[in-house]
Amino acid sequence: MPKPIDNDKLTFPILIGDIGGTNARFSILIDAYAEPRQFPIAHTADFATIDEAIQVTVLDKTSVQPRSAILAIAGPIKGDEIPLTNCDWVVRPKALIADLGFAEVLLVNDFEAQALAVASLAEKDRAPIGANNVSPIASRVVLGPGTGLGVAGLVHAQHTWFPVPGEGGHVDIGPRSERDFAIFPNLTPIEGRISAEQLLCGRGIVNIYHAVCATDGIEPKFTLPADITATALSGADTQAVETISLFVTYLGRLAGDMALIFMARGGVFLSGGISQKIIPALKRPEFRQGFEDKAPHTALMKTIPTFVVTHPLAALSGLAAFARTPANFGLATEGRRWRG
Template identity: 75%
Template sequence: MSDAHIQAMPFPILIGDIGGTNARFSILADEHGEPHEFPTVQTAEFPTIDDAIRQVVLDGTAVRPRSAILAVAGPIDGDEIDLTNCDWVVRPKTMISELGFEDVLVVNDFEAQALAISGLPEQYRESLGTAGEPHVASRVVLGPGTGLGVAGLLHAREAWFPVPGEGGHVDVGPRSERDFEIFPHLEPIEGRISAEQLLCGRGLVNIYRAICLADGIEPALSIPADVTAHGLKGENLQAAETLSLFVTYLGRLAGDMALIFMARGGVYLAGGISQKIIPALKGPEFRAGFEDKAPHTELMKTIPTFVVTHPQAALAGLASFARKPSAYGISTEGRRWRLER
């Protein structure tokens, strides 16, 4: 039995991208059609994911999905899948018994982002730097948003293999003189500074507060969007420096991940924050942090970097997999539930 046959799921297929803050759904009626999208909802507005699916999807269309592919922000382990940054718990067996699905596959949210970058059209990406077009080769996607997602994408045997993980929780440390002034004031998590403590919404505020404390200034901002807005406009010196350091640290981490995966196919920035700060990412700090990887600086200069601008990238990636599962190497073991007949 081929992998493609094992992975094929019956249409119509409900596709879901469940993050810490927002949930996005669409239905793919068949292999050739375009997905029918539903309004994006906030996870906090519904007590459970099942309630969201009932009210947003099932009550909003006459099409009855036979199967579901859900990308969730959190590790997938067992029949009850806890999301990292929201209160929802995904229970595939309950979805089958109560929502009428025959088949449910749950993948990591950044696995879906990795699927999306396998064939992202040029109009849905913004280039950072001048490294040129991506090769058909290993790639990396990073997404600063509510949290920080990281995934790899390998190319072998004419197929794409997403590599999900928890790379957003690696350690980061100070390098520059300014870093050493700021880092003692950063809020750690259980005694350490992880990438996600800096490179997400709360990370923006963490950096901003640390800068204010290092400078002996009372912090005036407490919401990530305010820090970003004041930083982009240059209306607040500490907010502007926060944005500069944020893109520097993001560039350093992106470069680290590019080295780990030898990502000659490019590094892609997804997540809610990346699209909002494109002007800052196009400044010199991001690529400087990305390329400063001696003894491999020259190699790093050849690796392209992009911001993903597709409004529903994860859904698009899942739809690509649903249409042609044989083009992707996705393991379904322990992540797929079927109706017992």
């Protein structure tokens, strides 16, 4: 294991990467005052390894040799070989140092990076869901339905933001309404249970849709989440419309649960491409109703704002904020930072 290192500044230039299950996004931060230089999005399926993706997408396209790398990855970080949860890449920091010329590599959870971003998200980069559009300086939560479902907390204490990574997308989720109890037996479980990620991600939309169709006794027309979503927003298919209504309801319930866990008076922020695509559905009553229906704390939940993150590169923005001023964040680096 690497030797623990305090939150001293990394050496510039710094490669910043947001590695998801489907896409990998990279930028280079030349110094603490420069704007990050962005590179084309890399599709994880197009490269056998993350090393190859960095070489082809970034290093072959610039004369700048990054001295450090901060990579946000979709999966728990443990040991010197870290497999990603939703793609075949394995991150090997020692190999990145030896083969690509980095002096040091810091790994963080992908939703830790999202949490870093919502610490200082500009008003123009968030769309309020509900009447409350004020986000006080207080603890926050970020949820991101995408290829999977990411969850992270952001605790504010002693004038410092402490990101709290986790695997909250894998908590159990269950039926509440009469319609839920009819639909849930037709959902596809994972090892005998329904986790939040089985419903609240791209494949989750398909899972809900097929369950709705099975409950109604009809053959499903769609197999892709994008087709279900587009059809639902157009109102052209009854089952697709109900699918997205249930999706935002379940997302609201989970968001409310996480708000209670973290006492997130600063708000809950929905990140990821799916959230941005379904803003019209999120602005309908179902999301906030699911979010606020937390008796005996309904009055408290009404005071907690909810937002969609509209910044196109929020995770990279969060990592850049940390790279510039690490002292502002209580980011734990022990066991996650390697030096050559």
